[in-house]
Amino acid sequence: MLELMGIVDHDPDQDKCVHKVAVDANDPAVQYIQHHTGVFRTLDHGRVWEEISKGLPEQFGFPIVSHPRKSGHIWVIPNSSGEFRTSSSGAFRVFKSETGGDDWRALTKGLPQENAYFSTLRESMAVDGADPLGVYVGTKNGILFGSSDEGETWRTIAPSLPPILSVEAVVV
Numbered sequence: 001m002l003e004l005m006g007i008v009d010h011d012p013d014q015d016k017c018v019h020k021v022a023v024d025a026n027d028p029a030v031q032y033i034q035h036h037t038g039v040f041r042t043l044d045h046g047r048v049w050e051e052i053s054k055g056l057p058e059q060f061g062f063p064i065v066s067h068p069r070k071s072g073h074i075w076v077i078p079n080s081s082g083e084f085r086t087s088s089s090g091a092f093r094v095f096k097s098e099t100g101g102d103d104w105r106a107l108t109k110g111l112p113q114e115n116a117y118f119s120t121l122r123e124s125m126a127v128d129g130a131d132p133l134g135v136y137v138g139t140k141n142g143i144l145f146g147s148s149d150e151g152e153t154w155r156t157i158a159p160s161l162p163p164i165l166s167v168e169a170v171v172v
Helices: none
Strands: 018-023 031-035 038-042 049-051 061-066 074-078 094-097 105-107 125-127 135-138 144-147 155-158
Touching: 031 061, 061 125, 074 125
Parallel strands: 018 061
Antiparallel strands: 018 031, 031 038, 038 049, 061 074, 074 094, 094 105, 125 135, 135 144, 144 155
């Protein structure tokens, strides 16, 4: 069982609800989690965790990925924590930090910003290892988005697939 020291919640059923883990490219002691109650970072292999959700529109979300070469570069997709767990305010946004979660910025160019109530799951985001890095996101609505510039711009790769539960990416 994973003990998350420093992550305290008022609901004991959610205290250990880790949605996804990402490890820093150059320092395995640095890890990030998307948790039921926020995004957290540890600098010491998980002994102490600090919340890094400030600047995100929602604390809740499922996917988190890290850059395979650049320390501190991480991407998350916040979702509303209500019954439907969709993108907040109907705007589908991926958030990126280049500072290990100290600050975040929304990456929206090419992503729908109106009536885009999309859900994403734990395994629905991936990076490909190319240079520049490709980032890919699939939704439960069956839409696959891709970026070939680390998330700065997005395009729809497939608009009408069945619900996407997992995304994997490789460079060939």
